[in-house]
Amino acid sequence: xxxxxxxxxxxxxxxxxxxxxxxxxxxxxxxxxxxxxxxxxxxxxxxxxxxxxxxxxxxxxxxxxxxxxxxxxxxxxxxxxxxxxxxxxxxxxxxxxxxxxxxxxxxxxxxxxx
Amino acid sequence: xxxxxxxxxxxxxxxxxxxxxxxxxxxxxxxxxxxxxxxxxxxxxxxxxxxxxxxxxxxxxxxxxxxxxxxxxxxxxxxxxxxxxxxxxxxxxxxxxxxxxxxxxxxxxxxxx
Numbered sequence: 397x398x399x400x401x402x403x404x405x406x407x408x409x410x411x412x413x414x415x416x417x418x419x420x421x422x423x424x425x426x427x428x429x430x431x432x433x434x435x436x437x438x439x440x441x442x443x444x445x446x447x448x449x450x451x452x453x454x455x456x457x458x459x460x461x462x463x464x465x466x467x468x469x470x471x472x473x474x475x476x477x478x479x480x481x482x483x484x485x486x487x488x489x490x491x492x493x494x495x496x497x498x499x500x501x502x503x504x505x506x507x508x509x510x
Numbered sequence: 511x512x513x514x515x516x517x518x519x520x521x522x523x524x525x526x527x528x529x530x531x532x533x534x535x536x537x538x539x540x541x542x543x544x545x546x547x548x549x550x551x552x553x554x555x556x557x558x559x560x561x562x563x564x565x566x567x568x569x570x571x572x573x574x575x576x577x578x579x580x581x582x583x584x585x586x587x588x589x590x591x592x593x594x595x596x597x598x599x600x601x602x603x604x605x606x607x608x609x610x611x612x613x614x615x616x617x618x619x620x621x622x623x
Contacts, residue, residue: 438614439554496561496609503553
């Protein structure tokens with residue numbers, strides 16, 4: 397079946413512009429995560445959605461970052477007034493039901509801020 | 511919340527040798543421990559996981575051991591091959607609706623032919 401889908405796969409934007417990154421999780425997966433991965437680095441947790449509960453936003457690096465998950469499915473990560481240090485690969489992952497189910501990652505969106 | 515430490519951050523082995531990556535966790539309630547492999551330029555993918563009701567699990571050349579008393583778990587790769595070269599991430603979670611997975615910092619494994 398279809399895996400986690402992210403779009404766009406690549407995004408180049410000018411400093412100061414806003415960007416939106418999209419994630420389509422696997423159908424039926426109630427948990428959705430966003431991570432950021434800089435070149436050669438680990439997985440930096442950004443935000444976690446679980447069902448209808450309030451999201452865990454503790455990883456968002458600044459108030460320029462926000463995320464929504466509409467209808468418990470598709471999620472959008474928005475970065476306002478992008479900075480060069482926002483350049484990274486943004487990975488989305490989903491899992492079934494709760495934290496003890498395997499995570500399935502998307503291929504990521506490579507964001508480059510010039 | 512949960513905190514997962516992973517060591518070493520880089521590991522270089524000769525082809526055919528074994529590789530061991532270790533992780534410790536802080537929350538004694540954690541009972542699910544997956545390992546992910548991320549090849550260069552690709553997404554992380556689950557390679558093996560273990561739950562706290564067992565102490566060891568094997569899948570061909572890969573095995574994971576768990577010591578709940580000491581709160582650590584390890585990934586063992588035997589007879590390493592160049593295609594095992596990747597970044598490996600451990601993670602921990604516990605069985606509660608809404609609880610999220612916490613990742614270690616990753617280990618870059620390089621297998622020299």
